[in-house]
Amino acid sequence: MPRRTREHRRDSARSDPARSDSARRDPVRRDLRPARLSPRDVLHVGSGGLRSRPLRVVLSALGIAIGIATMVSVVGVSASSQEKLLRQLDRLGTNMLVASPGESMFAGEDVKLPKSAVGMVSRIEGVEEAGATGTVEATVRRNEKLPEEDSGGIAVQAASLELLRTVRGTIASGSWLNGANGRYPSVVLGHVAAQRLGVGKAGQQVWLGDRYFTVVGVLDPLPLAPELERSALVGWDAAERLLGFDGHPTSVYERSQDSSVSAVRSLLAPTIDPENPQDIKVTDPSAKLQARAATEGAFSSLLLGLGGIALLVGGVGVANTMIISVLERRYEIGLRRSLGAARGQIRIQFVTESLLLSGLGGAVGVALGAAATAVFAQVEGVPWVIPLWSVAGGFGATLVIGTLAGLYPAIRAARLSPTLALHAA
Amino acid sequence: MTRVVGLTGVTKEYAGGVMALREVDLSIEEGELVGIVGPSGSGKSTLLHIVGTLDRPTSGSVEIAGFDVAALSDRALSAVRARHVGFVFQAFHLVPGVSAQDNVAEGLLYSGLPRAVRRRRAAEALERVGLADRARHRPHELSGGQKQRVAIARAVVGDPGLLLADEPTGALDSASGESVMALLHELSAAGATIAVITHDTEVADQLPRRVRLRDGAVVDDTRGGPRTDTRTGIRTGIWTGA
Ligand SMILES: Nc1ncnc2c1ncn2[C@@H]1O[C@H](COP(=O)(O)OP(=O)(O)OP(=O)(O)O)[C@@H](O)[C@H]1O
Ligand SMILES: [Mg+2]
Numbered sequence A: 001m002p003r004r005t006r007e008h009r010r011d012s013a014r015s016d017p018a019r020s021d022s023a024r025r026d027p028v029r030r031d032l033r034p035a036r037l038s039p040r041d042v043l044h045v046g047s048g049g050l051r052s053r054p055l056r057v058v059l060s061a062l063g064i065a066i067g068i069a070t071m072v073s074v075v076g077v078s079a080s081s082q083e084k085l086l087r088q089l090d091r092l093g094t095n096m097l098v099a100s101p102g103e104s105m106f107a108g109e110d111v112k113l114p115k116s117a118v119g120m121v122s123r124i125e126g127v128e129e130a131g132a133t134g135t136v137e138a139t140v141r142r143n144e145k146l147p148e149e150d151s152g153g154i155a156v157q158a159a160s161l162e163l164l165r166t167v168r169g170t171i172a173s174g175s176w177l178n179g180a181n182g183r184y185p186s187v188v189l190g191h192v193a194a195q196r197l198g199v200g201k202a203g204q205q206v207w208l209g210d211r212y213f214t215v216v217g218v219l220d221p222l223p224l225a226p227e228l229e230r231s232a233l234v235g236w237d238a239a240e241r242l243l244g245f246d247g248h249p250t251s252v253y254e255r256s257q258d259s260s261v262s263a264v265r266s267l268l269a270p271t272i273d274p275e276n277p278q279d280i281k282v283t284d285p286s287a288k289l290q291a292r293a294a295t296e297g298a299f300s301s302l303l304l305g306l307g308g309i310a311l312l313v314g315g316v317g318v319a320n321t322m323i324i325s326v327l328e329r330r331y332e333i334g335l336r337r338s339l340g341a342a343r344g345q346i347r348i349q350f351v352t353e354s355l356l357l358s359g360l361g362g363a364v365g366v367a368l369g370a371a372a373t374a375v376f377a378q379v380e381g382v383p384w385v386i387p388l389w390s391v392a393g394g395f396g397a398t399l400v401i402g403t404l405a406g407l408y409p410a411i412r413a414a415r416l417s418p419t420l421a422l423h424a425a
Numbered sequence B: 001m002t003r004v005v006g007l008t009g010v011t012k013e014y015a016g017g018v019m020a021l022r023e024v025d026l027s028i029e030e031g032e033l034v035g036i037v038g039p040s041g042s043g044k045s046t047l048l049h050i051v052g053t054l055d056r057p058t059s060g061s062v063e064i065a066g067f068d069v070a071a072l073s074d075r076a077l078s079a080v081r082a083r084h085v086g087f088v089f090q091a092f093h094l095v096p097g098v099s100a101q102d103n104v105a106e107g108l109l110y111s112g113l114p115r116a117v118r119r120r121r122a123a124e125a126l127e128r129v130g131l132a133d134r135a136r137h138r139p140h141e142l143s144g145g146q147k148q149r150v151a152i153a154r155a156v157v158g159d160p161g162l163l164l165a166d167e168p169t170g171a172l173d174s175a176s177g178e179s180v181m182a183l184l185h186e187l188s189a190a191g192a193t194i195a196v197i198t199h200d201t202e203v204a205d206q207l208p209r210r211v212r213l214r215d216g217a218v219v220d221d222t223r224g225g226p227r228t229d230t231r232t233g234i235r236t237g238i239w240t241g242a
Helices: A002-011 A017-025 A039-051 A054-092 A117-122 A191-196 A236-243 A258-272 A285-297 A301-328 A330-339 A343-380 A388-415 A418-422 B044-051 B074-084 B100-111 B115-128 B144-156 B174-189 B201-205 B230-241
Strands: A096-101 A127-135 A155-159 A171-174 A186-189 A205-208 A211-219 A231-235 A251-256 A280-283 B003-014 B018-029 B033-037 B059-064 B085-088 B162-166 B194-197 B209-214 B217-223
Touching (some): A039 A054, A054 A285, A054 A301, A054 A343, A096 A258, A096 A285, A117 A127, A117 A251, A155 A236, A186 A191, A186 A205, A191 A211, A205 A231, A231 A236, A258 A280, A301 A330, A301 A343, A301 A388, A330 A343, A330 A418, A330 B074, A330 B085, A330 B100, A343 A388, A418 B044, B018 B217, B033 B044, B033 B174, B033 B201, B044 B059, B044 B162, B044 B194, B085 B144, B100 B115, B100 B144, B115 B144, B144 B162, B174 B194
Parallel strands (some): A186 A211, B033 B194, B033 B209, B085 B162, B162 B194
Antiparallel strands (some): A096 A280, A127 A155, A127 A251, A205 A211, B003 B018, B209 B217
16 A cells, blocks of 8 residues: 555655756646546535435426416427417418408499309419309298298308319208209308307208208318308209399409419409409408418417516526525535636536526426326317427526526635635534 | 655745645655554644645645646546545544445545455555455444554555644544554554654654644754664564554
8 A cells, every 4th residue: 555655655746856846946837737627526425415416406497397388388389389280271271362352442333243253263374263152132040930030140152063073162961052952952061150059960941031941961170261151051052942042252362373373363353253353352261271270379478477476586596505505505615716716616516506507497397387288189189289489498598597597606606715714513 | 866846935825825835845765654643633634735736825836746736627627636645534434334345445536446356456445544354344343453453544545645643543542552552663664654643752763754743834844763773663562563
């Protein structure tokens, strides 16, 4: 054992006269810089205080976790709802336009579309499909005994056969109008109309105009044409024959190639009414859906603010824990200084501890927020979406909070006099 | 001989006007084993802190391992402590819940050595203090004397030029205290330079040099003990006592 130490002394700097002489001549030697701690060592000293007090770690990270969880779930819930609409939009396409009579310049004058409107529209370059509806002056009721006013706000409309395909509608029950059943008193109900009339599935009868019609089909929801959801649709010919329909369409629906949507949009009105194109209103139903998707995407800033407050309170909790941690560990700080830790290394230790503490809260918060969103998505039947930016933002926030909360205690720790820290135990 | 510690006219005045040290001159040569004795409040700990660069004097010059302390920044002093000074405290200051070996390795944390080397040297240092078989034990599983030996291992693991001990036996029963002193004598015999504060006159009498403080001034500096053959005498005494 003694031999080992002697050996060491022989090759140590102190016993080398040349080196200790040069040290005397030049006291501020270049190599008197504290050695750097490796990242692993920084992590090690920074987590020491946490390892010895797990309960305190959990409690003080909780505030941060709640704040981050709130923010992530608020963003996640709105993003999930939005995603549902966007997927719907994707499926339904944004290439449908609807032409209908605008407000006439003379009050009370009824503007109608010409009977040939559908034919003209389908000849526009780029148009792939076109269908129409025409308003019929009739009411529909569950049965003849109910009073006429009791129509539940359901419109009766004549529908061309191409309409369903043009609006990308699907059948929930039964079938769509066709050439054969279109000549007999048969009707297809939008899903809202079916609900209001108490019709569960095709086959039932409803009182329409002055006779019973057979419900041959019920439609699925039509997000792009909500007006059809509240309609009872009868065949064009049947409407003319049985309900006194004049044959003039009131809405023309058309689908075009995606690339020609804007060209078609400008041609629609002049094609339908070359003399008074300003009387024709052209709308894009997907725009409404897009607007709704945008509002769904705009999360409640109130809830987000609440999360922010929780985060702030959590940050204060972490700062408090750090101050206590520094007070409790005066001896450890003194010891480390006596072992050669520079002030900066003491600072790093406590900032790391604070970062770990808030980072832990942040990680738990992100997990909780994601789980809450998953529950929401499951219950609401929407896709589960957690925007990456909200996770990154959450972690970024904890990083900032951890640094801020740890900086002051860390500076105090580094300023402690090493002797004071070691006085009396 | 090389001078490890050189204090000239060192005065330390604490806030409030307490003169803890007055015009102290002290020189410690390489390989010396020095006892610092004196009544409570006489400035022993203050002297040790200044020698160990944990504190700076109000006036006077301090030279440690060839460095003029006044010319060095706080950062540079940290590096001096990391490489040239080892401390042993009355209260051990071991990290609870961490094995003896890791506690000792902590003594090299600020040396810049890689972790594996630190752990290996820690094992060697534990062997040097006779605790190789306790490397995995945590502080609460060790006796007071063993804890202090772990603390000494931590202080010497970096082979510092100077080992400073402030009442290392103060918290120990006499048998444990003797084993700790025996260890310091052994390290000294192996060439270490050691300054040790002690209250115990019996312990002090066994040291080859004693510096006596009173009211912050050095009142006595004696080399050689009451026995003629100090070194062998001490060692026999300790071995029979332990
Ligand atoms: N940080 C301080 N601030 C003010 N006065 C201090 C401080 N530290 C020590 N003193 C005073 O300086 C004097 C010397 O103190 P020091 O701790 O060096 O004595 P000591 O010889 O080590 O005593 P003991 O044997 O009791 O440990 C005492 O009067 C003490 O009250
Ligand atoms: Mg003291």
